[in-house]
Amino acid sequence: MTDRVLLITGASRGLGAATARRAAAAGYRLALVSRNAESLAPLVEELGADKALALAADVADWDQISGAVAATEERFGRLDAAFANAGQMLPVSFFGKGGTDPRQWREMVLTNVYGTAITARAALPALAKTEGHLVLTGSVAGRYIRPANLYSATKWAVTGLAGSIRAEAVGTGVRVTLVQPGIVETELITEEMRRKPKLDPDDIARAVCYALEQPKTVDVNEIVVRPTGQDPER
Numbered sequence: 711m712t713d714r715v716l717l718i719t720g721a722s723r724g725l726g727a728a729t730a731r732r733a734a735a736a737g738y739r740l741a742l743v744s745r746n747a748e749s750l751a752p753l754v755e756e757l758g759a760d761k762a763l764a765l766a767a768d769v770a771d772w773d774q775i776s777g778a779v780a781a782t783e784e785r786f787g788r789l790d791a792a793f794a795n796a797g798q799m800l801p802v803s804f805f806g807k808g809g810t811d812p813r814q815w816r817e818m819v820l821t822n823v824y825g826t827a828i829t830a831r832a833a834l835p836a837l838a839k840t841e842g843h844l845v846l847t848g849s850v851a852g853r854y855i856r857p858a859n860l861y862s863a864t865k866w867a868v869t870g871l872a873g874s875i876r877a878e879a880v881g882t883g884v885r886v887t888l889v890q891p892g893i894v895e896t897e898l899i900t901e902e903m904r905r906k907p908k909l910d911p912d913d914i915a916r917a918v919c920y921a922l923e924q925p926k927t928v929d930v931n932e933i934v935v936r937p938t939g940q941d942p943e944r
């Protein structure tokens with residue numbers, strides 16, 4: 711089937727851009743979302759303006775993300791899958807021993823938790839029409855406790871969200887997949903993480919496409935992917 715439509719948030723770089731490339735090669739038409747449409751322009755040019763649509767939206771803003779879903783249906787006539795992937799990571803210390811100013815934490819929490827939740831809320835009515843597929847980017851950080859790590863707590867929330875949405879989706883034909891990457895070489899990671907074993911963004915794109923390509927009767931619930939040699943609890 712070559713007319714399927716996939717919306718990706720956080721599509722301008724990293725995991726989102728790699729998934730857009732793989733999905734385009736598999737025949738999807740793509741709605742690419744990030745806060746800045748200019749940062750999406752090179753990818754639209756690469757994939758072809760007939761196949762890819764750039765949409766500027768902050769996932770933490772209901773009007774913007776629901777508008778992006780509406781614009782996708784208007785342009786392509788349907789939505790078959792949504793990849794709620796946009797995310798941010800900031801260093802935090804709860805004792806104030808370094809880390810960022812607490813005023814900065816709000817944007818990360820809003821993006822990673824509220825943004826993921828309302829991306830799902832915006833996309834699911836459209837996905838229900840196609841018996842579609844929701845994929846969420848969690849993290850290995852959403853499975854283990856880490857010291858001084860609010861990012862990890864936001865990803866625990868995404869783990870919970872995926873389960874809660876899947877429970878509500880029973881009977882709708884909608885499938886829900888939580889992808890939990892270990893360290894991936896993108897702009898998001900710290901210098902310390904950069905010195906450790908890392909995945910390539912395309913490694914996660916392949917995992918997302920594996921879930922998307924399953925028959926409608928197969929709901930891949932969770933995929934955990936670490937680079938070989940990563941500490942199992944980090």
Ligand SMILES: NC(=O)c1ccc[n+]([C@@H]2O[C@H](COP(=O)([O-])OP(=O)(O)OC[C@H]3O[C@@H](n4cnc5c(N)ncnc54)[C@H](OP(=O)(O)O)[C@@H]3O)[C@@H](O)[C@H]2O)c1
Pocket residue numbers: 719720721722723724725726743744745746749767768769770795796797798799821825847848849850890891892893894895896897898899
């Ligand atoms: N890299 C890793 O090691 C790793 C591991 C596990 C999980 N993850 C998760 O993977 C996802 C993608 O991360 P990445 O590594 O690919 O990071 P990245 O290279 O920094 O890309 C982040 C993407 O999210 C977009 N974005 C950020 N805030 C946004 C917002 N409020 N609204 C809309 N778009 C927003 C960015 O575009 P704009 O700035 O233009 O908006 C960009 O396209 C995140 O959820 C992250 O937590 C990453």
